[in-house]
Amino acid sequence: MKTLKTGEFYGQTNQTLHLDFATITDTEYTHDRVGWHYHENAYFTFILQGNVIEGNKKEVYTCTPGSLLFHNWQDPHYNIKPKGYTRGFQIEINNNWLAQADIDIQNLQGSFSIDNPQxxxxxxxxxKESKANDDASIPATEALLLQVLAGMDSSAVTGSRNRPDWVKQVKEAIADDLSHKFTLKELATTANVHPAHLSRDFSKYFNTNLGEYIRAMRVEKALSLMHSGKLSLTEIAMQCGFADQSHFLRCFKTFNADKPSAYRAVLAGGSTITHP
Structure with a gap:
């Protein structure tokens, strides 16, 4: 079984950034099928455009724009690409940097999907930082990667059995219809818990309050829809539950510090970013 070296992925790699703490690639998937293989580093795959199916010894993931997978270095997997253009963004983590930062990812076994919108x-x-092409982008990228690792609560991945049933029910209810105007009472009824209990314990399992979680889910969904290029920003705003374009703009800039139009230009392949 083949082991891929640092920066090596099947397909057409359009950009590679070799940094002290990570190697970052922007790759077009060109193979209809890739057999079982390893990677020598732990890494993330973030699907930007198109679709890909990825399987390991335990699960099979159907990935669409916005799908995020983590792969520990020892886990073999395979890929199947349906017809059409597919583009992925990969970040391979430098083991020496992990040791220096006192970060232990050994408890994050195998491959798994990350659905945390934050x-x-x-x-x-x-x-976005990988396309910024300035001297501030490197420390910004390192800081963001540290935030990612801090946000990957291992108990949420390996100990999901310990979470109460209402957590899954609330998460699914919100994800199933982001355009719906949720109320605390309605979600509590769906999850069969008291509204006070849901309000009190929500941040324990979602790492934020209910309102911010819904906003994050809507912005994250909006970003994934931008990749197709088939919808206008107005259509995206409506599909994601924003009251109007002004509301969409405010929320988007809160989480992304860019206008939607500026970010869409980056997704289209721009090499630099113009801030509003």
Whole structure:
């Protein structure tokens, strides 16, 4: 079974950044199928455009724009790409940097999907920094990567069985219909818990309050829809539950520090970023 070296991925790699703490690649998937293989480093795959199916010994993931996977170095996997253009953003982590930063990822075994919207939003910012092409982008990228690792609560991945049932029910209810105007009472009824209990314990399992979680989910969904280029910003705002364009703009800039139009230009392949 082949082991891919640092910066090596199957497909057409359009950009590679070799940094002291990580290697970052922007790759177009060109192979219809890639057999079982390893990577020598632990790394993240963030799907920017298109679709890909990835399987390991335990699970199979159908990845769409906005899907985020973490792979520990020892885990073999395979890929199947449906027809069409598919683009991924990968960050391989330097083991020496992990040791110097006193970060232990050995408890993050195998490959798994990350659905935390706050962590996904950090990846959109990491992608943006990879295109910034200035001397501030390197420390900004390192700081963002540290935030990602801090946000990957290992108990949320390996100890999900210990979470109460209402956590999954609330998460699914919000994700299933982001355009819905949720109320605390409604979500509590869906999850069969008292509103006071939901309000009190929500941040324990979601690392933020209910309102900020919904806003983060909506912005993250909006970003994933931008990749297709098929929808206008007005259509994206409506699909994601924003009251109007002004509301969409305010929330987007809160999480991304850019106008949606400026970020869409980066996704289209721009090498630099124009801040509003």
């Amino acid at each position: 962590v996904k939003l950090l990846f959109y910012r990491l992608f």
